[in-house]
Amino acid sequence: MNRIFYVLLFLLLITGTAKATHERAGEIIFSQVSELTFDVKIITFTYAPSPADRENLEIKWGDGTSSILPRTSKVDFPDDIRRNEYEGQHTYAGQGYFKLSVEDPNRNYGIVNIPNSVNIPFYIETLLVINPFLGPNNSPILLNPPLDYGCIDRLYIHNPAAFDPDGDSLSYRLTVCRGAYGLPIPGYTYPQASNQFTIDEYTGDLIWDKPQLQGEYNVAFIIEEWRNGQRIGYVTRDLQIKIVACENEPPEISAPNDTCITAGANLSLSIGASDPNGDLVILTGQGSPFLQEQSPAIMLPNPAYGNGEVTATFNWATKCSHIQKNSHQLYLKAKDSLVSDLPLTTYKTVNIKVVGPPPNLLEAFPLGNSITINWELYECQNAIGFKIYRYDMFSGWVPGYCETGVPEYTGYEEIVQINNSNIVEYKDENNGYGLNHGVLYCYMVTAIFPDGAESYASQEVCALLKKDLPVITHASVENTGTTNGQVYIAWSKPTELDTIQIPGPYKYVINRREGSDYVSIGTYDGLNDTIFYDSNQNTVEQQNRYRIDLYSGEGDDSFLVGSTAIAPTIFLNTFGTDQAVELSWNNDVPWHNDQFTIYRQNETTFVFDSIGYSIQPNFTDTGLVNGKQYCYKVRTIGRYASSGIIDPIVNYSQEKCAVPVDNVPPCPPSLTIETNCEVFKNELEWNLPDSCYEEKLIYYIYWSALESSDYTLYDSTLNSFYTFATTPPSVVGCFAITALDSLRNQSVYSNAVCVDINECGQIWFPNLITPNGDSRNDFFLADSVNSVHALSLRIFNRWGNIVYETDDPFFRWDGRDHQNNRDCSPGVYFYEGIVSEYSLRGPIERQVRGTVTLLR
Numbered sequence: 073m074n075r076i077f078y079v080l081l082f083l084l085l086i087t088g089t090a091k092a093t094h095e096r097a098g099e100i101i102f103s104q105v106s107e108l109t110f111d112v113k114i115i116t117f118t119y120a121p122s123p124a125d126r127e128n129l130e131i132k133w134g135d136g137t138s139s140i141l142p143r144t145s146k147v148d149f150p151d152d153i154r155r156n157e158y159e160g161q162h163t164y165a166g167q168g169y170f171k172l173s174v175e176d177p178n179r180n181y182g183i184v185n186i187p188n189s190v191n192i193p194f195y196i197e198t199l200l201v202i203n204p205f206l207g208p209n210n211s212p213i214l215l216n217p218p219l220d221y222g223c224i225d226r227l228y229i230h231n232p233a234a235f236d237p238d239g240d241s242l243s244y245r246l247t248v249c250r251g252a253y254g255l256p257i258p259g260y261t262y263p264q265a266s267n268q269f270t271i272d273e274y275t276g277d278l279i280w281d282k283p284q285l286q287g288e289y290n291v292a293f294i295i296e297e298w299r300n301g302q303r304i305g306y307v308t309r310d311l312q313i314k315i316v317a318c319e320n321e322p323p324e325i326s327a328p329n330d331t332c333i334t335a336g337a338n339l340s341l342s343i344g345a346s347d348p349n350g351d352l353v354i355l356t357g358q359g360s361p362f363l364q365e366q367s368p369a370i371m372l373p374n375p376a377y378g379n380g381e382v383t384a385t386f387n388w389a390t391k392c393s394h395i396q397k398n399s400h401q402l403y404l405k406a407k408d409s410l411v412s413d414l415p416l417t418t419y420k421t422v423n424i425k426v427v428g429p430p431p432n433l434l435e436a437f438p439l440g441n442s443i444t445i446n447w448e449l450y451e452c453q454n455a456i457g458f459k460i461y462r463y464d465m466f467s468g469w470v471p472g473y474c475e476t477g478v479p480e481y482t483g484y485e486e487i488v489q490i491n492n493s494n495i496v497e498y499k500d501e502n503n504g505y506g507l508n509h510g511v512l513y514c515y516m517v518t519a520i521f522p523d524g525a526e527s528y529a530s531q532e533v534c535a536l537l538k539k540d541l542p543v544i545t546h547a548s549v550e551n552t553g554t555t556n557g558q559v560y561i562a563w564s565k566p567t568e569l570d571t572i573q574i575p576g577p578y579k580y581v582i583n584r585r586e587g588s589d590y591v592s593i594g595t596y597d598g599l600n601d602t603i604f605y606d607s608n609q610n611t612v613e614q615q616n617r618y619r620i621d622l623y624s625g626e627g628d629d630s631f632l633v634g635s636t637a638i639a640p641t642i643f644l645n646t647f648g649t650d651q652a653v654e655l656s657w658n659n660d661v662p663w664h665n666d667q668f669t670i671y672r673q674n675e676t677t678f679v680f681d682s683i684g685y686s687i688q689p690n691f692t693d694t695g696l697v698n699g700k701q702y703c704y705k706v707r708t709i710g711r712y713a714s715s716g717i718i719d720p721i722v723n724y725s726q727e728k729c730a731v732p733v734d735n736v737p738p739c740p741p742s743l744t745i746e747t748n749c750e751v752f753k754n755e756l757e758w759n760l761p762d763s764c765y766e767e768k769l770i771y772y773i774y775w776s777a778l779e780s781s782d783y784t785l786y787d788s789t790l791n792s793f794y795t796f797a798t799t800p801p802s803v804v805g806c807f808a809i810t811a812l813d814s815l816r817n818q819s820v821y822s823n824a825v826c827v828d829i830n831e832c833g834q835i836w837f838p839n840l841i842t843p844n845g846d847s848r849n850d851f852f853l854a855d856s857v858n859s860v861h862a863l864s865l866r867i868f869n870r871w872g873n874i875v876y877e878t879d880d881p882f883f884r885w886d887g888r889d890h891q892n893n894r895d896c897s898p899g900v901y902f903y904e905g906i907v908s909e910y911s912l913r914g915p916i917e918r919q920v921r922g923t924v925t926l927l928r
Contacts, residue, residue, distance in 0.1 A: 094122035095179050095194035096153070097218035097290070097312040100131075100172050102200055103210045103237070109163040110200065112172060114141060117219050117312070119180050120154040126176065129158045134170030134200065137162075153219060164202060173197040173254055183312075184287035186249060187259040195250040199306045210237045211307050212295050215358050215403065218311045221414055223318040225266070228280040231419040232309055233403040234295050235360050239396035239523055241298040244276040249292045249310060255918055258834060263289045263313070275421050283315040300524065322416035323347045323406035325355075330423040332474035334528065335395050335452060339388045339424065343371065345406035346381040352409040355382045360400035361424060366393045369402075382406075390426050392452035397525040399423035427476055428452055428527030431517045436535040441506030441634065443535050445515045446497035452527075455519040457491040459526065460498050464511045465664065465713055466534055477526040478516050489520070508637040508662045510543040510564070512536050512713035536714055539568045542580065542602070542620050543712065544636040544662065548723035549611050552705075557611030557726070559641055561604045563620050564717045574624050574633055581621040582606075585638075590619055611726045615643035615658070637662035642723055644706055646730035652694045653730045657706055659689040663721050665710035673703040673727075680705055680727075696732045703729040737817040739764035741771065741792075741809045745825045749832035752801035752858050756794040758809050758822060769811045772818070776806045779826055779912035783808055800881065802859035803827050804910045828912045832858040835881070835907055837920065842927045843887035843895075851884040852924055861915045865905035867924075869896065881907075887926050898928050 098116035105111050114129055132138045145157035164170065175195045183189035198211060215233035222228035234242055251257040262269050267281040271293050278293060291313065296306040326344040333339045345355040355376040361369035369388035376384040386402065394400070402422040408415050432448040445460070459477070461484040469482045478484045490498065500507065500515075507513060514534040519527040546562035561582060579597055582604050583590040594604050609616060617640045622633040639661055647654045659665055670691045671680035680703075684691060696702060706725040711717075741758035748755060756773065773794055774783035783806070787794070796807070806826040811819040833856045841852040852867075854860075860881040867876040867885060875889045875896055887896050904921040 094118040094124045094126075095176055097310050098174075098194070098196055099214060099218065099307055099309045100174060100196055100198040101211045101213055101307060102172070102198065104208045105161060107204070108166070108202065109161055111159065111161050112141070114156075114158040114174055114196075115218075116156045116158075116176075116194075117217065118154045118156060120148050120152045124178075125154075126156070129174055129176060131158075131160070132171075132173045133162050133164075134172055135164055135168075155217070167202040167204060170200045170202070171197055172200055175252070175254070179290070180288070182288060183290050184285060185261050185263055185289050185291075186257055189290075192251045192257055194310070195252070195254050196310050197250075197254060197308050201304045203304070206299055206302070206304055208238070209240075209297070209299075209304055211305060212236045212242060212297060214295070214307070214309060216405070216419075218309050220311065220313050221416065222280065222283055222313055222315045223320065223414065223416065224284070224286060224315060225282050226318075226322070226416075227282055228313070228315075229419055230278040230311065230313070231276050231403065231421065232295065232311075233358055233401075233405075233419075234276055235363060235401065236297060236398075237363075238297075238299075239398055240304065241398050242276070243273050243296045243298065244271050245273060245294050245296070246271050247292045247294050247308065249290050252919070255916065258918060258920075259836075263291065277419070277421075278311070280313070286315050286317055289313045289315065316414050318414045318416075320351075320408065320410065320413040320416055321348045322418045323353045323408050325404050325406050325418055325420040327404055327420055327422055330399065330425075332425040332427055333388075333390055334429050335390050335392045335426050336429060337390060339369075339386075339390060341386040341402075341422070342383065343386055343404060344381065344383045345376075345378075345404075345418075347406075347408045349408070349410075350380040352377065352379055353382050354407045354409060355384055356405050356407075357384070357386060357402060358405070359403040361386075361388050361394075361402055364394060367391045388424070392428070392454050394426040395428045395452065395454065395521055395525055395527075396426065397521070397523045399425040425474060427474070428455065428519045428521065428525065430471075430528040431458065431519055431530045433515065433517050433530035433533050436513070436515055436533045438535050438537045441509075441537060441541075442499055442501040443507060443513055443515075443537070444497060444499045445517070445533060447517055447530065449496055450493055450519050452519065452521075453493070454521060455493040455527075456522055457489060457493055457520050458495065458498075459486050459518045459520055460488045460490065460500075461485065461516045461518070461529070462487045462500065463514045466512060466514050467532065469532070471528050476528060477518055478529045484514075484516060493519070507537055508543075509537045509539055509541050510712035510714040510717055511662065539564075539714060539716065540566050540570065540574075541634040542566055542622055542636050543714070543717055544618065544620055544639040545712075545718055545721050546723055547616065547618050547639040547641045547661075549641055549705075549726045550605070550724070552611050552727040554610045554612050555608060557607075557609040559606040559609060559611065559616055559618075561606060561618050561620075561639075562718075563602050563636060565599045565602055566622065567716055569633075576624060577626055578633075579623040579630070581623060583619045583621060585617040585619075611641070616641050642706060642708055642725035644704065644725040644728040646704060646728045648730040648732045648735075650734045650736035651696050651698055651732055652692055653696060653702055653704070653732055654690070654692050655704055655706070655728075656690040657725055659708075661708075661710065661723075663710045663712045665689075665708045666720075667709045669707040669709070671705050671707065698732045698734055701729050701731050703727055734813075734815055735817060737819045738767075738769055738811040738813050740819045741811055741822040743807065743809050743822040743825050745807060745827060747803050747827055747831045749803070749856070749858070752797070752803050752832065754796040754803055754805075754807070754827055756796055756807060756809070758792055760811070767813055769813060772810045772812065774808045774810065774821065777804065777910070778914055779806060783821070800860065801857070802910050803832055804829050804859045804912060806912065826912055829859050829909055829916075832856055834858075834909060835860055835863075835920075837903065837922060837924065839923065840925050840927065841885070841887055844928060851886055853884045854881060857881050859910035861908040861910050863905065863907050865903060865907075865920075868902045868904075870899060870901075875901065887928075895928070896926055898926050900925050 141158040141160040144159045181190040212234040347353040357371040404420045407417040461478040463484040517530040543564040548560045551558040582594040620636040743758045746755040775786040808821040842849040863881045908917045
């Protein structure tokens with residue numbers, strides 16, 4: 073009796089759901105009420121006359137609970153379209169990731185790219201993240217509806233006009249429409265296009281170039297929120313597009329490109345739209361600028377109407393409250409209106425970045441070994457502080473259009489962040505180590521805002537310390553040796569010393585670092601002796617660092633006036649590689665080194681000859697012979713910004729040797745895969761770039777069953793091709809190749825290529841069986857048995873009796889009743905089962921059911 077009930081129920085599901093069809097499109101959005109409480113709206117578009125009109129919808133909150141939300145809004149539009157809103161609040165127990173989801177039977181009948189859409193549930197989801205370290209969060213709001221129209225063989229573009237109330241970054245990516253239990257809909261395909269069907273990950277433009285068949289299509293895409301480089305949630309939109317044959321052409325929008333404006337200035341843009349057919353055109357503007365609490369933008373008129381063409385003016389008196397890290401989006405929409413043909417819509421997005429004004433940096437003045445900079449009180453009260461940047465020379469850099477902060481390429485580096493917008497000065501003492509004499513220090517300041525936005529940079533101000541201390545200029549290796557090495561040390565004497573405040577006599581103390589301390593290695597009385605030789609040192613294995621102290625007074629009255637900056641010797645490192653030697657050296661000296669000269673010892677004369685130049689502290693000497701020793705040293709050429717100091721400053725490194733060896737791995741192969749869906753095998757083939765030297769190589773094949781898993785070594789081959797097959801057969805997996813040379817140097821991975829179950833399609837079943845021995849349709853068997861993890865199948869007759877059951881994916885039912893081995897009577901039989909199939913995300917289980925007609 074239960075079996076008969078099951079079959080009747082199955083038939084009712086097949087025949088009855090066509091009358092219950094209604095869901096077309098929608099999404100779920102939320103806003104934060106308090107730390108753990110959120111207000112949620114379900115927005116759906118339905119077929120208005122459907123008897124399955126929903127006064128309530130169930131939502132799953134992602135924490136194991138669910139609620140029934142009442143409909144709070146119902147608006148009917150032409151073409152039997154109804155917009156519904158369901159709203160409710162939910163309080164979570166704590167922080168975490170929560171997937172809000174709604175599943176409702178059923179979608180509307182006849183969706184082209186969803187097989188049997190009338191029997192497929194409608195499913196949407198949104199990810200809500202509660203993280204107190206990221207702050208409050210509201211989901212994006214999609215200002216354009218999820219229903220749209222397009223024409224055969226015409227470019228179609230849809231933009232959701234997503235607005236994020238928190239100013240977070242948004243990105244967009246396609247996904248598949250989902251049905252029961254949130255699983256991908258079996259047989260779902262992206263709409264057929266003559267050229268491409270894509271979404272712009274930055275603008276959100278969904279581009280269909282170009283539709284080929286009339287009908288209704290459903291597509292889905294995900295709008296992801298990002299804050300500080302971290303994904304903090306997403307909204308999934310299920311969009312319905314109706315494609316018809318039409319002669320109409322869409323309007324065209326004329327508007328400026330993306331722009332930037334300094335907060336406090338007025339932005340005025342001229343906007344226009346025209347229709348190539350001369351039809352009535354309606355131009356509207358929406359988006360973030362219109363939704364600001366203070367001084368929102370206006371567009372006059374909005375909407376604007378005109379026959380053939382229309383113009384409007386966008387005005388925005390920007391304020392400091394509009395400053396944010398991400399651009400504001402002005403979404404423009406132009407729609408024509410006509411009676412004889414389908415109206416079409418065009419979208420355009422204008423990104424407007426509101427930037428904080430530059431702080432007004434006034435001056436920099438030196439005092440001792442520090443420099444103090446000051447600026448005017450910042451005009452934007454929503455700033456939270458400042459960033460101070462420093463560079464040890466004048467750059468002359470001026471921010472470019474829309475260039476905020478101080479980029480690294482300027483040479484400036486951030487030295488401190490001040491988290492107080494009421495501060496107007498900063499004393500730079502180089503983190504307590506003091507600034508160096510003889511160096512020109514330049515500064516820029518930017519204001520910072522709560523979301524990480526940074527203002528335009530201030531003007532550049534510079535200052536030199538007074539030369540009231542010695543300035544070290546040389547720490548040059550004169551001789552290389554383990555016991556007889558020698559270093560030449562020199563400095564420039566102070567020329568702005570206040571001899572009244574600091575009377576003589578004076579004394580220099582020369583110090584060398586040993587371990588973590590500095591020890592005295594020599595003294596000079598007076599200010600005129602400025603050269604010292606540090607002899608009997610190990611300059612082969614160690615780098616020496618020096619400091620000169622200036623003392624005033626005699627005996628117990630002697631005191632330290634101050635010290636030079638620390639000056640290290642240039643210490644050369646060498647590394648032998650294949651037919652080359654790589655050289656590198658330190659450049660942490662207190663002066664600026666502009667150029668480096670590289671010397672290599674002549675193997676005949678033993679003289680060090682110049683072989684090249686570099687402006688970076690590294691160099692590679694190529695074209696060498698493996699196994700042969702080569703010796704080098706480096707000369708540095710630099711200078712101070714201050715006048716009265718020797719220029720140029722020349723120093724030498726120690727001598728260092730190296731032997732080239734073959735330790736360079738081959739180039740990574742370039743991998744391609746052809747999938748053979750008849751025998752469920754992947755044919756791998758790869759090649760090396762033409763520029764790579766090819767020797768006899770061995771190739772390792774790496775494989776991962778899941779997209780998120782690590783690769784494991786599967787096999788190796790001497791060939792540049794490989795047939796990959798598994799038992800049971802599956803084409804699912806990710807592949808990569810490495811190459812190894814005769815010395816076992818191994819390349820990095822090739823490009824990774826992943827093959828998912830959709831490459832060969834999921835398992836499906838025929839609807840006809842004719843077991844008459846003619847080798848055509850003799851068996852009821854699964855087709856595309858690719859990557860099946862497990863299968864459980866039962867076949868019923870019309871009375872609900874089981875005539876066949878199996879758990880073998882390669883079953884072959886010959887039309888006999890397995891209970892008595894007799895031929896089953898001709899007629900319609902019903903099957904149902906559970907199939908689990910491998911995918912790149914792991915096994916996916918789904919229910920299969922249908923009918924098969926038996927003929928004899």
